[in-house]
Amino acid sequence: xxxxxxxxxxxxxxxxxxxxxxxxxxxxxxxxxxxxxxxxxxxxxxxxxxxxxxxxxxxxxxxxxxxxxxxxxxx
Numbered sequence: 560x561x562x563x564x565x566x567x568x569x570x571x572x573x574x575x576x577x578x579x580x581x582x583x584x585x586x587x588x589x590x591x592x593x594x595x596x597x598x599x600x601x602x603x604x605x606x607x608x609x610x611x612x613x614x615x616x617x618x619x620x621x622x623x624x625x626x627x628x629x630x631x632x633x634x
Contacts (some may be wrong), residue, residue, distance in 0.1 A: 567589070 568576070580587045626632045 576587050576590060580590045583590060
């Protein structure tokens with residue numbers, strides 16, 4: 560079952576919607592549905608997932624020599 564919604568947008572947004580629909584060879588409504596789905600997927604992602612593995616290449620003894628890495632001081 561489909562639900563009808565009324566959406567207000569600026570003229571620039573309406574033009575962008577028309578352009579995207581034309582490029583995708585689909586309806587403006589379908590572009591809006593796809594955009595909503597993409598937004599919902601992105602909003603539900605865990606923001607901390609991007610941190611996983613980002614420190615793999617760093618020093619392995621950072622806790623022992625933190626002054627050296629933070630301040631450039633050799634103990």
